[in-house]
Amino acid sequence: xxxxxxxxxxxxxxxxxxxxxxxxxxxxxxxxxxxxxPPAYLNKQLQCLVRAGVLQSVSGPxxxxxxxRRPDRISVLDVVLAIEGxxxxxxxxxxxxxxxxxxxxxxxxxxxxxxxxMRQAELAWRTELARQxxxxxxxSLERRFPxxxxxxxxxxxxxxKRGVI
Numbered sequence: 001x002x003x004x005x006x007x008x009x010x011x012x013x014x015x016x017x018x019x020x021x022x023x024x025x026x027x028x029x030x031x032x033x034x035x036x037x038p039p040a041y042l043n044k045q046l047q048c049l050v051r052a053g054v055l056q057s058v059s060g061p062x063x064x065x066x067x068x069r070r071p072d073r074i075s076v077l078d079v080v081l082a083i084e085g086x087x088x089x090x091x092x093x094x095x096x097x098x099x100x101x102x103x104x105x106x107x108x109x110x111x112x113x114x115x116x117x118m119r120q121a122e123l124a125w126r127t128e129l130a131r132q133x134x135x136x137x138x139x140s141l142e143r144r145f146p147x148x149x150x151x152x153x154x155x156x157x158x159x160x161k162r163g164v165i
Contacts, residue, residue, distance in 0.1 A: 001125075006045040006083045009037055013046065014054065014079060014134045015141065016156060018071035019149045025056075025064035026156050034155055045083060052082030071138060077129035090118035 013031050020026055028046050032039040046065050049055040056068045067074065092115035094108035102108075109115055141148050 027064035071135035
């Protein structure tokens with residue numbers, strides 16, 4: 001399975017937004033600058049998160065993005081589905097029905113061992129991603145890299161003479 005690079009970008013942005021004090025929206029330009037990402041493309045990913053209810057968009061000269069709910073209520077799966085969509089990774093087309101002895105009446109999506117195996121694997125993957133939260137990732141980063149939060153916040157909240165907030 002290959003995920004869009006926007007998933008990585010979105011997860012990193014959510015972790016950083018979890019560290020930002022409540023009521024302090026951060027612009028997509030500021031987040032893009034922090035990671036050296038193309039601002040327009042990052043903004044598209046952040047808009048996907050807004051549509052999914054993960055982020056809120058705040059308009060105005062000091063606007064930007066902020067988490068729409070507490071970071072312990074945002075799972076990694078929420079972010080992945082916001083960026084990638086809700087479609088299953090594996091789609092069974094029931095090609096067994098085309099084989100000799102195949103039956104048009106059989107539901108191969110349900111009876112095919114390969115289809116069942118892939119569904120079980122995807123369920124396990126989604127279950128694990130649902131257990132992981134933005135808050136948990138932020139806490140793990142802080143334990144492993146004690147200066148990560150302060151370093152990110154100093155860059156995200158610093159005044160910028162170019163008007164990027």
